[in-house]
Each structure stands twice: as C-alpha cells, then as structure tokens.
Amino acid sequence: MSTEGKLKEDEEPVHHFKSQFVGLENNPTEKTCLLCxxxxxxxxxxKQFLQHLFEKHRLVIGDVEKISSLQSYIHYWRIRFMEAPLTSFCTTMVMNCTPDGEPSKNELYYLLSDCILEDKTLRYELHQTRLEWAIAQQSKERTDNKFKRGCLFCHMEISGTRSAYLNHLSEKxxxxxxxxxxxxxxxxxxxKIEEKIRKLKCIYCEKDFKDRNVLKEHMRKKFHKRINPKDKTYDDFYITNYLEPGSTWRQRQNDNDETEDLTEFNSDNEDDDSWADWDEKEICVSCLLCSKTTDDFSKILEHMVHQHKFDFIESTKDFNFYEKIKIVNYIRRQIEEKKCIYCDDECEDVVDHMIANNHQKIPQTKAWNQPEFFFPxxxxxxxxxxxDTSSDDEDDEKKTNDNDNDNISAVTEDNDEVAILSREMAYACLN
Incomplete structure (x- = not known):
C-alpha cells in the first residue's frame, strides 16, 4: 500500500478545511451519504451508515472511531467526491467476495484512510478544532463565578462556581x-442527570423505580451514585475524550485503576527493575455464549465444548477467514438479544434452550452470511x-498454495502492481 504523501510524525499540516466543519457538538443530525x-x-x-457504505458503495472508512467529528468528515468528503472519482482519494482493494459474502474473483473495494495526505490533514484539523472548542468552553465554565443551581439531592442552592457545586455533590x-x-x-x-432522577431512573444502571426514596436507597446501597463508564452518551462531558483521537475517559480510567493496583503491590524493598518484563498487558478472550473470560484462547474453546457442548473449531472447519468473522459476530448478536443461534427463538436463558434442544450448531448460511456481520x-x-492463528494451528498439514479466498490485493493509484495483504490487515480494514 502506498504511503506517498503521508505526513511525518512531527509534521503539522497546513490548515485548509476549518470553514467547512459542521456538527462539532456531535448532536444527532441528519446527514446525507457520501455517494448517494x-x-x-x-x-x-x-453503524448502519458504515454498513451502507460497505454494502452499497464498497467503501470502508479506516479508523472511524478516531475521527473527532464524523458529521464534518462526511460533509467534507461528500463535496470532494462530487469533484473527482473515488480512486483519486481512496486506496483500491481487490477482494475475492461480494459485499454479501458470496465468493467472486477480483471484486473492487475502496479504503478511505489517513494514508492519504488530504485525509490525514482533515482528521488532524478536525481533532484540533474540536479540542480548541472544548477547551474554550471549559475555560469559560471555570472562570464563571455567577453559577447558581439547586442541588439534585437536597434543598440547598449552591452559588459561585461549578466546581463548588460538584464538590458539594461529592462531599455531601x-x-x-x-x-x-x-x-x-x-x-x-x-x-442529563437531573432528567434521569426526575424520571426516577438510576443514573448508573438506568433501572426505573416507583418513587424518589426507593431510587435514592438503591443508588446508595449499590454504589450507583456515579456514571457508568460504559455509557458512551457521557463521553462529551470529559475533556480527556478531546485530547487524543480514539482515546476515551473509560480507557484512561482503566489505566489509572491499573496504576493504582500496581502501586498497592509495590513495596520499599522491591527493585523497580523487577517489573521491567510486565509492560505488556494480557488481552482477555470472552466466551461466545456466556461471560467467561480468560487470556488463553484455547481454554475458551475448551470451555465452550465442555460447558456449552459447542465445538467452534469443528463447526467452522470448512469456513474461510471472512466467514468465521461473520459467524462470531452473528453469535454475539444473537446472545446479546437472547435469541437461539440456530432457531432464532427468543428466550430468557438462551444457552439452556440451545443445550436442551441440541441447537449448539451453525444455522443455515442465509442467517449469518450477511454484510452486517463483517462489523464487530x-x-x-x-x-x-x-x-487466523487458531485455524492455522488446526490445519497446518492441510495448507496449500490455493489461498485465494483468504487474501486481499491492494492496488494503489501510483503503483499498478498488486500487493498481497495479510488476513490481519483485511480484518483491520473491515473493523
């Protein structure tokens, strides 16, 4: 893949696009597709928008989660795509399947990413503009000493600064x-919090209650007098989310928690160098059918066989890499919605239903072989x-040179030669 024109790490792009930015607030807004x-x-x-781009236009936007304002990004590229063809801005990929997963040779797809100078500059300026906007708002709030608001939990009215109000909530x-x-x-x-309390809804778990006293007692006993870090609707209220593209207050909170945990285990007698080998964090893998997690993938596979009677390796032995991606995402979706992966029946304890009815098996292809399941x-x-690694380990002796379905070809405008990308890169493009 060509990297010509890519910004150097320490190079700041020239500002060109700020006048075209819209929707920095990220309020829900109707936007027109880039290409229709x-x-x-x-x-x-x-998510539906990205699926539409892939299915209808064969366009994938790289690292979407790192785009500070998707609305502004879409607004800009819609105008640019009217001026020149996709190939002027996108990396062209050749895949051996259609968007609906059907095998087909040399199908063209397009990747819009920061490998292109113009895209990288746009992303950089979006990030900078939104950061400046958030910092300006924060500065205004911190210097405003005319704030006045009644407490959410008592009859006291706090005047002065917002900091004093937040400290009151914390201390009292x-x-x-x-x-x-x-x-x-x-x-x-x-x-936002006041509205939830007014509706007698817990601010953490969002469970509904019959009266205010029961709600307050629930929040006290369950330690729910805080914001759920998994609730993305709160992301805009934390300055951390504006500092680094793709970084969230949840991640930084986890990092802080890990630092605190390590500090607890530290002692004056320990040599700091003894922790040098502990820089890398293990990544846990979760079971497809329950909440079991472990850092050993093989143990998760064994767990599913012994606990749920579901042999993932055996069930998918004839599937290619992309089909396995779809199967995993299909199963995740079904379990999340409490639906059987085989018969699609909805039940409270879906795993027990599957075991009782011998439904721990892959359903007909039309159920899971859909483009929406390319996305996690x-x-x-x-x-x-x-x-990738699990299938390779199982089939080392069966490998042949006929791997057309497992490869992606990348074609760049500057180079007509076809470069074979690994399946890991293919997944990265579709993630």
Whole structure:
C-alpha cells in the first residue's frame, strides 16, 4: 500500500478545511451519504451508515472511531467526491467476495484512510478544532463565578462556581461525577442527570423505580451514585475524550485503576527493575455464549465444548477467514438479544434452550452470511483476533498454495502492481 504523501510524525499540516466543519457538538443530525442521497442520523446510526457504505458503495472508512467529528468528515468528503472519482482519494482493494459474502474473483473495494495526505490533514484539523472548542468552553465554565443551581439531592442552592457545586455533590452526597478540572459542558451533564432522577431512573444502571426514596436507597446501597463508564452518551462531558483521537475517559480510567493496583503491590524493598518484563498487558478472550473470560484462547474453546457442548473449531472447519468473522459476530448478536443461534427463538436463558434442544450448531448460511456481520458486535472483540492463528494451528498439514479466498490485493493509484495483504490487515480494514 502506498504511503506517498503521508505526513511525518512531527509534521503539522497546513490548515485548509476549518470553514467547512459542521456538527462539532456531535448532536444527532441528519446527514446525507457520501455517494448517494440516502440519509442517516449521525452519530446515532453510524453503524448502519458504515454498513451502507460497505454494502452499497464498497467503501470502508479506516479508523472511524478516531475521527473527532464524523458529521464534518462526511460533509467534507461528500463535496470532494462530487469533484473527482473515488480512486483519486481512496486506496483500491481487490477482494475475492461480494459485499454479501458470496465468493467472486477480483471484486473492487475502496479504503478511505489517513494514508492519504488530504485525509490525514482533515482528521488532524478536525481533532484540533474540536479540542480548541472544548477547551474554550471549559475555560469559560471555570472562570464563571455567577453559577447558581439547586442541588439534585437536597434543598440547598449552591452559588459561585461549578466546581463548588460538584464538590458539594461529592462531599455531601457521595455523588462521583469526576474531578471538576476533567469535566466540560457541565450544565448539560447536570441537566442529563437531573432528567434521569426526575424520571426516577438510576443514573448508573438506568433501572426505573416507583418513587424518589426507593431510587435514592438503591443508588446508595449499590454504589450507583456515579456514571457508568460504559455509557458512551457521557463521553462529551470529559475533556480527556478531546485530547487524543480514539482515546476515551473509560480507557484512561482503566489505566489509572491499573496504576493504582500496581502501586498497592509495590513495596520499599522491591527493585523497580523487577517489573521491567510486565509492560505488556494480557488481552482477555470472552466466551461466545456466556461471560467467561480468560487470556488463553484455547481454554475458551475448551470451555465452550465442555460447558456449552459447542465445538467452534469443528463447526467452522470448512469456513474461510471472512466467514468465521461473520459467524462470531452473528453469535454475539444473537446472545446479546437472547435469541437461539440456530432457531432464532427468543428466550430468557438462551444457552439452556440451545443445550436442551441440541441447537449448539451453525444455522443455515442465509442467517449469518450477511454484510452486517463483517462489523464487530463487541468493541475490541479479541476472539476475532485469534481466528487466523487458531485455524492455522488446526490445519497446518492441510495448507496449500490455493489461498485465494483468504487474501486481499491492494492496488494503489501510483503503483499498478498488486500487493498481497495479510488476513490481519483485511480484518483491520473491515473493523
């Protein structure tokens, strides 16, 4: 894949695009597709939008999660695509399947990514602009001493600064929203929390209650006087999310927790160098049918066989890499929706249903061989990263040179030669 025109690590691009930026607030807004007139509500329906691009236009946007404002990004490229063909801006890929998964030779797809200078510059400026916008808002909030608001949990009215209000919630009611210096758009955050409490809904688990006293007791006993870090609707209220593309306050919170855990185990008698080999973090793999996790992929496979009577390796032995991706994502979706992977019946304990009815098997192809299952159901699903190595380990003696279905060809505008990309890179493009 050509990297000509790619920015150097320490090179800052020249600003060109700021006047075209829209929707920095990321409020749900109707946006028109890059290549047709179909409309989507972004960022609410971003997954459906990306699926549409892949299925209808064979276009994949690389590292979408690192784009600071998808609305502005789409707005810009829609205009540019009207001026020149896709091949002027995208890397062309040749795959041996159609978007619906049917085998077919030399099918063209397009990858829009920051390998292109213009795209990288756009992403950089989007990030910088949104960061400056958030910092300006935070600075305004921190210097405003005319803030006044009634407490969410008592009759006291707090005047002065937002920091004083947040400290009151923390000290008097043990409500932990985060340090004031880490928050932004605090008024909207408080409005959001107040609305949930008004509806008698827990701010952490969002369970509904019959009256305010029962809700308060639940939040106290369950330690739910805090924000659920898995709730992405709170991301815009944490300045951390604006600092680095793709970084979230959840990740930094986990990093802080890990640091604190290591500190607890540290002692004055230990040599710091003894931790030198512990830099790499193990990645846990989760079972497809339950919440069991382990850092050993083979143990997860054994667990599914012994605990759920489901042999993933045997069930997918005749599948290629892309079909295995779809199967994993299909099963994840079914289990998440409490539906049997074989008969599609919905039941409260779907795994027990599958075992009782001998439904721990792959259904008909039409159920799972859909383009939507190219995209992971779980964020950073490490099960998918083991598919390639697991199949290779099982079939070492069966390998041949006829691997057309497992390869992707990349063609760049500057180079007519076809470069074979690994299956890992293929997955990265589709993730």
């Amino acid at each position: 007139d179909l409309k989507f509500i972004l960022p609410t329906n971003d 009611h043990n409500v932990q929203l985060g340090k004031p210096e880490n928050l932004v758009f605090i008024d909207k955050l408080l409005d 159901i779980e964020e950073s699903d490490s099960f998918l990263y083991h598919l």
